[in-house]
Amino acid sequence: MPAPSDHADADAGAGTAPPDAVPLLTNLELARAFIEIGDLLELKGENRFKVQAYRRAAEEIAHSSVSLAEAYRAGRPPRLPGVGAAIAEKLHELAATGRLAFLERLRAEMPASLVELLALPGVGPSTARELHRRLGVRTLADLEEAVRSGALRSLPGIGERTEERVRAGLANLEAGRPRLRLGEADALFSRLAEALAAAVPVGRVAAAGSLRRRRETVGDLDVLVEGEQAAQVIDALVGLSPVERVVNRGGHRATVQLLRGPQVDLMVMPPGRAGTYLVHFTGSAEHNVRLRELARDRGWSLSEHGFTRLLDGAGDDPSDAREVRTFATEEEVYAFLDLPYVAPELREDRGEVEAALAGRLPRLVEAGDLQGDCHSHSEWSDGHLAIEQVAEAMRARGYAYQVLTDHTRSLTIANGLDPARFAEQRHIIDQLNERFAREEAEGTAPDGGHPDGFRLLHGCELEIRTDGQLDLPDEVLAGFDVVVASLHVGRRQPRAQLMQRYMTALRSPHVDIIAHPSGRKIGIRDDLDLDWETLFGEAARTGTLLEINGSDERLDLDDRRARQARDAGCRLVIDSDAHYLSELANIDFGVSLARRAWIEAADVMNTRSREELLDWVAGKAGRAGR
DSSP: OOOOOTTSOTTOOTTSSOGGGSOOOOHHHHHHHHHHHHHHHHHHTOOHHHHHHHHHHHHHHHHOSSOHHHHHHTTOOOOOTTOOHHHHHHHHHHHHHSOOHHHHHHHHHSOGGGGGGGGSTTOOHHHHHHHHHHHOOOSHHHHHHHHHHTGGGGSTTOOHHHHHHHHHHHHHHHHSSOOEEHHHHHHHHHHHHHHHHHHSOOSEEEEOHHHHTTOSEESSEEEEEEOSOHHHHHHHHHTSTTEEEEEEEOSSEEEEEETTSOEEEEEEEOTTOHHHHHHHHHOOHHHHHHHHHHHHHTTEEEETTEEEEOOTTOOSOGGGOSOEEOOSSHHHHHHHTTOOOOOGGGTTTSSHHHHHHTTOOOOBOOGGGOOEESOBOOTTTTOOSOHHHHHHHHHHTTOSEEEEEEEBTTOGGGTOBOHHHHHHHHHHHHHHHHHHHHHHHHTOSOTTOOTTOOEEEEEEEEEBOTTSOBSSOHHHHTTSSEEEEEOOSOTTSOHHHHHHHHHHHHHOTTOOEEOSTTOOBTTTBOOOOOOHHHHHHHHHHHTOEEEEEOOTTTOBSOHHHHHHHHHTTOOEEEEOOBSSGGGGGHHHHHHHHHHHTTOBGGGBGGGSOHHHHHHHHHHHHHHTOO
């Protein structure tokens, strides 16, 4: 959005200039304004839900298929998903006048350059404000100087570890844009795929690269489009509203930079020849090297265009070719190399080629294997769902059970429950389960439910306190169906104390699952300093289940540790840790992570029936003996 004139009235609203004198802002310019509002509100310390509302509005504006400024001026404003009346009114003002008084007031209150600081690990809104107030920091260059001079350490609460994270963050920013979390990249790809399919006839739009391999973070977004008209596809891409800059474009590929987003690399595939394109652009680079070696051993050169026959004694130069083989599917590509199909999640050169050659590839867990979810929250603690909403949503998903695990009392920031409130909650759960049983007996249950029916199980997310004690007494814990234990506070305690806290939970006969064991938040909070070998060994000995948390902020255990845990004899669960209705689908990210860890259905306890899960819980007391 253009900066306001020096002589402009800061509180000017709609109608201050004739419509034909006002520049017609593009969706991209409108979106930038709402992104800036969200950033400035975050710097002011506003409620995070208000901040997120403006950022969601910016995303909807950027991806809208109509010119919003034109629509508003014509008196036909479209309804944008998730955009309420207050934000729509601001959008109307900006579209009609080219200015927004609310944004101008925010700019006057807070230096916009401070927004850059929020991209750094360890620098939140309050820290950014303190940096500005105490040290005069306004830009990344100012912050870099504060780090170099040692002034950063003079701020209260800034220790050596935080300083090092800020230093590393500055180095990463110099290297390029920060990576997207898996969920962010997934949502962005879906939007792009829908927009491209709506704009031009295409056969298929597929993700490639690290997104298709389901890595926890994604840099560039790789998109493959199967279609006859490559030029039309590329025109459609560069013409999308969120495109800020065209980096390059050619006959069959283009690269664009999205507004406040990643670089998108698009390749158009000829119809019927997608197999080698998908393999090549999915990667990883190391996996592809192994496949090319196998191809060369068989007298072929492998590239995205297909297998090229090499002349006797020739190298990989395509000019030496005398035959080209192409395939429609990846399965055919692998079969040509005498390999079974290797799932994208495994393509990291971690032994998958050797396992494929030996016929030892795992039968990876799938979302359809799961019978239930063992970790979710309601509005009784820090969730935003009624208890019945949680149950009905997972019942509709076809699950046999869902474990409700609201926080316990000492986690006051999450409105943790005491024993009396848990007793009230249990009464509601019992009533719901009675209704579910009655509907199943009468044949009035909704279609698509689990053959064994659905039950909401009562659990809790039990805090492992800083003093090493569990947050509820044994007699209360014994009344839950499933107990999930976790550690949220006292994260900077020495390793010995952290491990002792975990040992207390692992050895309790009432603790069934350890949630998000490393305690990390991707790009925000580091892992706990733990002795993983000891933790895995004790979990295996006591029969305590370890969680793969599907929240894309956590994805914890990560893929390497999940594989180590499985190899150490641990059993796992894959959970959503849902706080909102949309987050119940987090469990699918958890499944992706488990597949990257080579996890099979037999390794995951919530692929078992409700009865088997509860039997495991009932038997835990004997396995947890000291």
